[in-house]
Amino acid sequence: MEIRVEHLTKRFYDRGRRQTTTAVSDLTLTAPDGALMGLLGPSGCGKSTTLNMICGLEKPDEGRIFFGGEDVTDLPPEVRGVGMVFQNYALYPHLTVLQNILFPLENLKGAARPSREEMVRRARETAALVEIEALLDRRPRELSGGQQQRVAIARALVKRPRVLLLDEPLSNLDARLRLQTREEICRIQRETGITTLFVTHDQEEAMSISHRIAVMREGLLMQEGAPQQVYDDPACLFVARFLGTPPINVFSGEVRRGALLLDGRAVLEVPEAADGPVWAGIRPEGFLPRPDGPLRCALSRVEVLGRDVSMVCTHPACENGSLRAIVPSRREAEASGGAFALRPDKVFLFDREREIRIPFRAARA
Amino acid sequence: MERNNRKAWLYLLPALILLGAFLVYPLIDVLIYSFEEGFNFASQTYFGVGLYNYRYVLRDPYFLQALKNTFLLVLITVPVSTALALLISLGLSSIRPLRQLYQTIYFLPYVTNTLAVGLVFMVLFQKTEYTDGLVNLMLSWFGSGPVDFIDGPYWAKLFVLCFYTVWVVLPFKILVLTSALASVNQDYYKAARVDGTSRLRTFTRITLPMISPMIVYLVITGFIGAFKAYSDAVALFGTDLNAAGMNTIVGYVYDMLYGASGGYPSYASAAAILLFLIVLTITCINLMASRRQLQG
Numbered sequence: 001m002e003i004r005v006e007h008l009t010k011r012f013y014d015r016g017r018r019q020t021t022t023a024v025s026d027l028t029l030t031a032p033d034g035a036l037m038g039l040l041g042p043s044g045c046g047k048s049t050t051l052n053m054i055c056g057l058e059k060p061d062e063g064r065i066f067f068g069g070e071d072v073t074d075l076p077p078e079v080r081g082v083g084m085v086f087q088n089y090a091l092y093p094h095l096t097v098l099q100n101i102l103f104p105l106e107n108l109k110g111a112a113r114p115s116r117e118e119m120v121r122r123a124r125e126t127a128a129l130v131e132i133e134a135l136l137d138r139r140p141r142e143l144s145g146g147q148q149q150r151v152a153i154a155r156a157l158v159k160r161p162r163v164l165l166l167d168e169p170l171s172n173l174d175a176r177l178r179l180q181t182r183e184e185i186c187r188i189q190r191e192t193g194i195t196t197l198f199v200t201h202d203q204e205e206a207m208s209i210s211h212r213i214a215v216m217r218e219g220l221l222m223q224e225g226a227p228q229q230v231y232d233d234p235a236c237l238f239v240a241r242f243l244g245t246p247p248i249n250v251f252s253g254e255v256r257r258g259a260l261l262l263d264g265r266a267v268l269e270v271p272e273a274a275d276g277p278v279w280a281g282i283r284p285e286g287f288l289p290r291p292d293g294p295l296r297c298a299l300s301r302v303e304v305l306g307r308d309v310s311m312v313c314t315h316p317a318c319e320n321g322s323l324r325a326i327v328p329s330r331r332e333a334e335a336s337g338g339a340f341a342l343r344p345d346k347v348f349l350f351d352r353e354r355e356i357r358i359p360f361r362a363a364r365a
Numbered sequence: 366m367e368r369n370n371r372k373a374w375l376y377l378l379p380a381l382i383l384l385g386a387f388l389v390y391p392l393i394d395v396l397i398y399s400f401e402e403g404f405n406f407a408s409q410t411y412f413g414v415g416l417y418n419y420r421y422v423l424r425d426p427y428f429l430q431a432l433k434n435t436f437l438l439v440l441i442t443v444p445v446s447t448a449l450a451l452l453i454s455l456g457l458s459s460i461r462p463l464r465q466l467y468q469t470i471y472f473l474p475y476v477t478n479t480l481a482v483g484l485v486f487m488v489l490f491q492k493t494e495y496t497d498g499l500v501n502l503m504l505s506w507f508g509s510g511p512v513d514f515i516d517g518p519y520w521a522k523l524f525v526l527c528f529y530t531v532w533v534v535l536p537f538k539i540l541v542l543t544s545a546l547a548s549v550n551q552d553y554y555k556a557a558r559v560d561g562t563s564r565l566r567t568f569t570r571i572t573l574p575m576i577s578p579m580i581v582y583l584v585i586t587g588f589i590g591a592f593k594a595y596s597d598a599v600a601l602f603g604t605d606l607n608a609a610g611m612n613t614i615v616g617y618v619y620d621m622l623y624g625a626s627g628g629y630p631s632y633a634s635a636a637a638i639l640l641f642l643i644v645l646t647i648t649c650i651n652l653m654a655s656r657r658q659l660q661g
């Protein structure tokens with residue numbers, strides 16, 4: 001079931017004052033049928049609010065929400081057919097795992113309500129899907145964080161919802177479990193084929209499992225697309241900064257007659273870019289160590305972390321003084337002495353004022 | 366480990382000595398008194414040891430009346446006040462504007478002096494030569510005759526006593542329950558709403574179990590408090606409770622010690638021990654029942 005929101009806006013009135021906070025503003029977004037979509041952004045950018053509006057807990061001030069072709073904006077949550085997993089799981093502590101999973105089914109009324117045996121059968125089937133059959137008689141507090149997470153997913157799925165919504169599903173888990181549960185969510189989504197929207201502020205998490213990502217900032221949608229595409233083609237400085245570890249290196253530079261100047265020196269041909277001051281973002285993998293390269297930095301140190309060799313250098317035009325380049329080998333790093341050539345496809349130019357992307361025709365270096 | 370243990374006991378010692386001197390010792394003393402037959406206060410002598418005091422108390426019509434009053438009071442006021450407090454707390458936690466104001470108003474009886482409140486109740490309920498009282502005035506609008514709530518039929522007096530007790534214990538219960546309700550994580554309600562849980566089911570399957578420890582606490586303290594009722598009855602019906610037929614067990618104990626017919630510490634002790642046994646039994650039953658319910 002495709003999820004589509006159009007011009008969604010939500011304002012909150014600040015307590016006692018007449019001012020409003022616009023949590024989500026004019027958001028238009030589509031999660032294709034059967035996709036796993038990541039909603040990404042820094043804390044407070046309106047991700048949870050968006051999710052709450054889609055599941056019906058929060059009423060939008062403007063805009064419509066569609067599931068498939070159906071307008072669900074004015075429907076209450078229970079008839080929308082959504083499954084929701086909360087950040088802290090919200091499992092009922094006094095009920096067993098089985099009772100928790102049964103709970104949504106027991107709410108059904110009339111013809112939709114299955115027989116008791118059918119309910120238990122479906123609960124067990126869902127428990128099997130998330131691999132918690134052995135834990136059905138335990139209570140939530142007797143489970144690990146990862147197990148609680150699975151129970152929460154099972155409870156959300158047992159009613160066979162049309163869409164699954166997850167609010168920061170991994171943020172309460174430790175690093176290892178997070179990696180494992182991430183795969184798990186991916187697998188469950190693949191097996192059920194349910195359209196899933198999940199919220200996170202961890203870009204790596206979103207990049208690794210989503211089919212599509214949407215990056216938000218202060219209630220506004222900044223960019224939407226396939227993860228790799230957004231990474232390779234960021235629409236603005238914010239998105240370029242938000243995606244990628246280690247983060248992109250930002251320089252204040254200038255374009256003059258088709259060349260990018262950093263600290264007064266031309267470092268790259270940028271044909272068709274207009275003259276003027278710019279922000280230049282260079283991905284860590286965009287630096288090629290060359291002893292005769294045009295970008296001359298002072299090498300501070302070479303770090304070897306597992307398979308990655310990174311060079312930490314300083315350059316006067318670099319925004320926070322030091323930059324980090326990922327290079328193929330230590331030998332090359334030391335031979336270059338801190339001089340680089342640049343890969344044009346890893347260099348992005350942004351307007352200095354508005355921070356939006358300035359395109360240029362990339363010639364191979 | 367051993368050292369730590371000794372240190373812990375050392376720290377507890379002052380409290381234990383005080384408890385022993387002012388709680389355990391008197392309790393044992395009362396127990397001893399209650400078995401000493403024909404105790405003479407002046408000469409501090411007694412005839413023998415046995416169950417005579419208990420037999421006397423259990424046959425005393427005043428005690429039986431007090432027992433009946435107390436039990437009725439407990440059985441009526443504890444469920445009524447708890448249910449009412451729950452209802453009001455639910456109302457309070459579902460409104461936003463003026464909530465603080467309402468909370469303050471509901472809390473007022475708690476900080477008001479018992480006897481002053483009793484006086485107000487007298488004004489409301491008492492029938493004198495000049496006026497039938499405010500409540501009777503209201504009753505007359507519905508066409509029913511005046512009832513003497515303070516000096517009239519038993520059921521009317523019991524009603525006033527129960528009404529008064531509920532009114533006095535309500536604020537504390539509301540306070541406890543509103544904070545219990547506020548401490549339930551809102552995410553449970555959100556999850557319930559997404560799952561389409563009806564309001565009744567949300568209340569019985571989520572809210573009630575979540576606040577049940579507090580309800581158990583209120584019921585147990587409510588039982589104990591109601592069994593120990595005395596000043597409420599005095600505030601309404603004056604000190605000669607036996608004559609008014611509105612005595613309570615604690616009142617009976619007091620009367621046996623200091624009242625007009627007093628001077629019988631042995632009978633008072635026996636009555637006090639009986640009260641202790643009743644409260645103990647009921648508290649144990651309460652605890653067991655609630656534990657089973659929490660598990661089930």
Ligand SMILES: Nc1ncnc2c1ncn2[C@@H]1O[C@H](COP(=O)(O)OP(=O)(O)OP(=O)(O)O)[C@@H](O)[C@H]1O
Nearest residue numbers: 012013021023042043044045046047048049050201
């Ligand atoms: N009930 C509310 N009343 C007033 N303001 C709110 C309310 N809920 C959210 N906001 C505001 O709306 C904005 C977006 O909040 P939201 O919870 O959607 O952020 P988020 O992206 O989920 O952040 P996080 O990653 O920290 O969970 C924030 O500025 C927040 O202060």
Ligand SMILES: [Mg+2]
Nearest residue numbers: 047048049167
């Ligand atoms: Mg959030």
